[in-house]
Amino acid sequence: MEARLKFAVALGAALVLPAAVQGADYFVTRQGNDANRGADWATSFLTVQRGVDALKPGDTLTIGPGEYPENVKLHGFGVPGKETLIRAELAGTVVLRGDRDVDLDFAQVPGRRFVYIADCKMDVLSVHEVDTLTNLAPAADPGALEFGPARYWHDAEAGKLYLSTSDFQPATCHRYTIGVLRDHGVDMLQCRRVVLDGLAAAGYRTAVGKEGLLLPTSGFMLHQTEQCTVRRCTAFFNGSGITINSGVGGRTDQPGEGKGNLVEDCRAFANRLDGIVAYNPSGETIRNCQSFLNQTYGARFYGGRAGDAVCLMSDVLAWGNPGADFWTKGGGLSEYNEAVLAERCIALRDCNFGNFQHGIIGGRNVYRGDRPHTIILPGEHEEFHQFNDAHFADPMNFDFRLQATSSFRQSGEGEAASGPHPYKADIYHVKPGGNDDLDGLSLAAAWKTPSRAVARLKPGDTLYIAPGRYAGDLALTASNICIRGRGIEPVVIEGGLRLAECRDVSVERLQFSGPARAIRGGNIELANCVLFGQSVEAEQVEGLRLNHNLLVASLRLVGCSGVILNGNLHAAAPAVQTDTRQAVRYSSYN
Incomplete structure (x- = not known):
């Protein structure tokens, strides 16, 4: 009896202990x-x-x-x-935030071509041109602004802010924030x-x-x-x-x-x-x-x-x-050092790193050292883009996984591939001049029809659709796949989008002329898409994410939960219709 009591006390202490130490x-x-x-x-x-x-x-x-x-x-x-x-x-x-959004009334300084002035009574520690990702440099006086872009000068006593824009265009063409806090963020x-x-x-x-x-x-x-x-x-x-x-x-x-x-x-x-x-x-x-x-x-x-x-x-x-x-x-x-290592890294400009392995370098490397299985990109502009387009999945959007036809693939079992990503047969391509009878594993062997292509995808696959116009709808029932427009030119699906019982599916950089609808499923994302159709609907979807899309019609949510809406442009009012406010977990910058 005593032994049982000791065991019970010890077991109880063990069960209580995690709660006691939890923060x-x-x-x-x-x-x-x-x-x-x-x-x-x-x-x-x-x-x-x-x-x-x-x-x-x-x-x-x-x-x-x-x-x-x-x-x-x-x-x-x-x-x-x-x-x-x-x-x-x-x-x-x-x-x-150590800066503040400002809406200043800039006017061109008389007698100056590129200098703009606005009333600004606040303390100005720095100025940032948000739409061009430019940090303006402080100038010695307002006269210097005429001869250099992306500069500012603050007359604190008079409460005036002078600046020259990054591109010499009027200041009203840009958006600015002003730094107001000193020291680190964290x-x-x-x-x-x-x-x-x-x-x-x-x-x-x-x-x-x-x-x-x-x-x-x-x-x-x-x-x-x-x-x-x-x-x-x-x-x-x-x-x-x-x-x-x-x-x-x-x-x-x-x-x-x-x-x-x-x-x-x-x-x-x-x-x-x-x-x-x-x-x-x-x-x-x-x-x-x-x-x-x-x-x-x-x-x-x-x-x-x-x-x-x-x-x-x-x-x-x-x-x-x-x-x-x-x-x-x-x-x-x-110097070269085995204990100072970069592996599977990508540099599109200069890369001064001695021990750089299985990477990609697009500029010079002034350090001597081993760079085994690292791909060196061509220096000339036209050759650079042709080279990247022939070897990589979508270099314009920084996907440097290899196409099936790339010479950088590993040559056999046990052989090391060049570059950061060993080749895997999980990336497929569609282009307007493609052929649905080919394997789709490279641009040279791309498929032609998006609707047929998505039906062939397996969990873990990515489909890239090259710029152009494609007839028909894009309809799928799938899990764990990505469908993306390739490059930066428009990819137009002249039909609609229909996702039925999909999970872990993302659709990116596509334009749809017809309606878009997701029915049942979870963890579905639409990003950087243009939805021109007269309806955009989601029904019984858990974890829907819309990021940086343009929607012509109102978004209609029925029976959804965990919806995230971030940075979208809505052309219709109301922007969102839902059967319950609890459907949307987060909505901002729309």
């Missing part, structure tokens, strides 16, 4: 109040900083959709044995095991005091952090996008205690310096990220490498970064 949950919303206790959505905090201040190691902070005009600091927080999570309720819908110093998930940071470009060389004002700054993660985050219009500095200070000869940090599934663009950078790296990893159209660099390891742990970039796409898409520089970084 607390806190919540932030735009409708909250910092005087609340933040323990649920009904009592949520208003600011992210208040939510962060409430955390203890192992806790979770969930942030509701919206824009949060604030700086967030987390210093000396965390322990190695507990992971703390700071996350968006819905990834990509939480934006920390500033983490000496933190342990903290995860940032699904957040965005924009407009943080100005330091409080003098900016350190390796501590640029950033959307996300991780300084001397250990085993921290930035996941599914976006950074734009900052000094730098996502910055890790594992050293003590702002110099390259100051190694610190930071190590083992991770940046994954993130995007960084239109930042002044770097998209993603790890200074004084010690076992840092950057993977599955995109860094593009930054003013200087895409992705970098810089400074002095500390310790023996591998510094890794994997599956990173970088393009349009004038300084270089990839760059390593400093002690233990500049």
Whole structure:
């Protein structure tokens, strides 16, 4: 009896223990109040900083959709044995902003061709031309604006903002935001095991005091952090996008205690310096990220490498970064090193990285070293596009998986393929001059009829439809497939779209002349499509996502749940008709 009692007590303790050690949950919303206790959505905090201040190691902070005009600091927080999570309720819908939207009444300065002026009483720390992803540079005086594009000068005393646009067109042709907050968006110093998930940071470009060389004002700054993660985050219009500095200070000869940090599934663009950078790296990893159209660099390891742990970039796409898409520089970084590695990465401009394996390089690489099985793209413009079009699935939209006819395929079993993606027979093509009797695995052997093509797809397949006009409807019942327009020219389906009992299906970059309808199913996405038909309907669909589409007719929802509507243009009113308001989980920027 005593033994049974001891066993029962021990079992009960084991069952209770997980609940005892589980961290607390806190919540932030735009409708909250910092005087609340933040323990649920009904009592949520208003600011992210208040939510962060409430955390203890192992806790979770969930942030509701919206824009949060604030700086967030987390210093000396965390322990190695507990992971703390700071996350968006819905990834990509939480934006920390150091800038403000402005609607200024610009007028051309008399006697000047390219200088525009507007009343602006606010403090101006930076100016961003949003529609062209351009950071305007400060000028010494308003006269200098006449001789250079993308510059600004603020007369704080008179409350006047002068600028020249990026393309010398009138300022009324563009949209601007103005930086108003100093310091980083998220500033983490000496933190342990903290995860940032699904957040965005924009407009943080100005330091409080003098900016350190390796501590640029950033959307996300991780300084001397250990085993921290930035996941599914976006950074734009900052000094730098996502910055890790594992050293003590702002110099390259100051190694610190930071190590083992991770940046994954993130995007960084239109930042002044770097998209993603790890200074004084010690076992840092950057993977599955995109860094593009930054003013200087895409992705970098810089400074002095500390310790023996591998510094890794994997599956990173970088393009349009004038300084270089990839760059390593400093002690233990500049020369070839097996422990400083880029694998399956793509650079469409210069790539200064010694150990670059199974990648694609579109510019020069000034470093000597092994680049086994890396594809070097041609330099001439016309040859560049012809080469890419012949070898890759959809290079204009950055899908660099191989076509069946590519010479970079692995030659046999056990042979290594060139480039980041070994060939798999799961990508099919349709073009106006195709032949439905061919295998469809390359543009040269493309099918002709989209309706016949979709009937042949298997789970896991992708179908690319080349630009042109195609007769008939696109109707399918399928799971786990992608149907995409190829390239950037219009792909017009002259019939409608019908998805019946589909799951995990995405349709992208297509125009439909007829009605669009989804009936039963789940996890269905339409992105960058034009729906010209007189009806757009979804019935009994769980997890419908419409992103950046143009709809001529009203969207009608019946029996749906978990619907996400983001960045769509609606030509009809009402834009959405639904049998219950609970059908739409998130709707914004429409």
